[in-house]
Amino acid sequence: MYIASIKKNTVILGAGITGLSTAHYLSLKNDDFLVLEKNNIVGGNISSEKKEGFIIENGPNTVLLNNDSIVKLIKAYDLWDNISLPKESAESNRYVLLNNKLQLLPRNSLEFFKSPLLSLKEKLRLFKEPFIKKHKKNTSVADFIKKRFGEGILHQFVEPFVTGIYSGNTNNMSAKHTLKILWEAEQEYGSVIKGMIKKERKAKAKIFNLSNGLSQLTNAIAHQLHSNIQLDCLIKKIEKNDNGYIIETVNETISCQNIISTLPAHALAHYVNDKTLKNCLEDVEYVSVDVFHFGFYKRDVNNQSQGFGVLSKASDKKKFLGILFNSRIFSHVAPKDQELFTVIVGGSRQKHLCKIESVKLKSLVLEELMELMEINNEPIFSNHYKYPKGIPQYNLNHQSLLDAIQNFENNNPNFHILGNYFNGISVSDSISKADNFIQTNF
Numbered sequence: 001m002y003i004a005s006i007k008k009n010t011v012i013l014g015a016g017i018t019g020l021s022t023a024h025y026l027s028l029k030n031d032d033f034l035v036l037e038k039n040n041i042v043g044g045n046i047s048s049e050k051k052e053g054f055i056i057e058n059g060p061n062t063v064l065l066n067n068d069s070i071v072k073l074i075k076a077y078d079l080w081d082n083i084s085l086p087k088e089s090a091e092s093n094r095y096v097l098l099n100n101k102l103q104l105l106p107r108n109s110l111e112f113f114k115s116p117l118l119s120l121k122e123k124l125r126l127f128k129e130p131f132i133k134k135h136k137k138n139t140s141v142a143d144f145i146k147k148r149f150g151e152g153i154l155h156q157f158v159e160p161f162v163t164g165i166y167s168g169n170t171n172n173m174s175a176k177h178t179l180k181i182l183w184e185a186e187q188e189y190g191s192v193i194k195g196m197i198k199k200e201r202k203a204k205a206k207i208f209n210l211s212n213g214l215s216q217l218t219n220a221i222a223h224q225l226h227s228n229i230q231l232d233c234l235i236k237k238i239e240k241n242d243n244g245y246i247i248e249t250v251n252e253t254i255s256c257q258n259i260i261s262t263l264p265a266h267a268l269a270h271y272v273n274d275k276t277l278k279n280c281l282e283d284v285e286y287v288s289v290d291v292f293h294f295g296f297y298k299r300d301v302n303n304q305s306q307g308f309g310v311l312s313k314a315s316d317k318k319k320f321l322g323i324l325f326n327s328r329i330f331s332h333v334a335p336k337d338q339e340l341f342t343v344i345v346g347g348s349r350q351k352h353l354c355k356i357e358s359v360k361l362k363s364l365v366l367e368e369l370m371e372l373m374e375i376n377n378e379p380i381f382s383n384h385y386k387y388p389k390g391i392p393q394y395n396l397n398h399q400s401l402l403d404a405i406q407n408f409e410n411n412n413p414n415f416h417i418l419g420n421y422f423n424g425i426s427v428s429d430s431i432s433k434a435d436n437f438i439q440t441n442f
């Protein structure tokens, strides 16, 4: 078989949002680059689909509009007018469970002190926080919150919140890296509460989606940069030589000066020779998540609670980690007389559920959804999507990973590592990290 040989200045590995935004910002520097993606589509975790009148998101549903890099990216692809902002109630109302029913999370301090989620003793415990000594060394999210705020806050507020973002286990997660803002407030001011009061109060960032789903953004970037992107591209190995790096794929050999990896940790582990980094990358825990979508006629849904959705905690003993009230967040995602819900299952807490056969799992989660939202007729639409290696965890071994990456980059000039498994997991973090990286290095 003929193996072509090509030369590029830069090769970006992976065409998820990190790889595509890196490619976008690099294209503005007129660099000669190529993006290699193993799948036949771009977007990675971002995966929007139009089905039976619904617009569904298999992966991320909302993105924080909290940095200039996102704004620049959306404007560069003429998508600013396609931004969908959530309904006001979805911005303010989030639920947890109390006695098997939806319970609104407090939206201000008055509601906090009135909330049935905590006992009076647990509420008053908050006043002790400024007097508790700061941590001398890193600890788990669970221990950090328990020490500073008590068990009540951990279970009623932090556990569901961590479930919502990481689907993780608070006993294993690193406080320093997962609760970065709280950790830094404690370290700097000796108290999270004091730190949060003293730190500049920023206006709460908005969240958004796009009129045709988030894939509209990744597809637009891919369309514009199509000649720089190779899909279905399986990388065999990466080697260093005197001039830079040689990437061997099934069909070609690419020599380049710079490599920017945006691959998941487990994928990058195949291509690095550095044993310490390889082990650290293999050790990054990725939790599985199963995502179900259900559509119903509005007339069949009796629970009218408006808001973003509901998150569960371990003691609720539910199959679902979270339920998003999609059509109560964004009206354009469902036909006018219909409702769309997303049910997320699995994570660190319920690994076993992701192994259950699809039809059975679907009926288990549907039963819970119908009971909670008081739905009295079968769904008119359903969809199931699996992320076997969905969400990376920032666990207690996280610092060794950061050190190994730093050490590898020092020993392998121009081999750069980006990704959602360190320094921020969200789509907005991914875009701003890509932009900052290109502005600093090119």
Ligand SMILES: Cc1cc2nc3c(=O)[nH]c(=O)nc-3n(C[C@H](O)[C@H](O)[C@H](O)COP(=O)(O)OP(=O)(O)OC[C@H]3O[C@@H](n4cnc5c(N)ncnc54)[C@H](O)[C@@H]3O)c2cc1C
Binding pocket: 013, 014, 015, 016, 017, 018, 019, 036, 037, 038, 039, 042, 043, 044, 045, 046, 058, 059, 060, 061, 062, 063, 064, 233, 234, 235, 262, 263, 264, 267, 289, 291, 387, 390, 391, 419, 420, 425, 426, 427, 428, 430
């Ligand atoms: C179910 C779910 C819900 C989420 N919800 C939200 C949310 O609401 N808001 C939010 O901000 N974030 C959310 N996230 C997180 C966010 O989606 C991700 O962190 C972000 O999309 C990661 O993008 P990435 O490009 O870094 O990685 P990925 O999307 O994983 O992209 C990596 C790319 O590399 C490719 N690849 C892998 N191996 C190879 C190889 N050997 N060679 C070439 N290419 C390879 C993959 O196919 C993929 O395209 C969610 C994630 C999941 C899974």
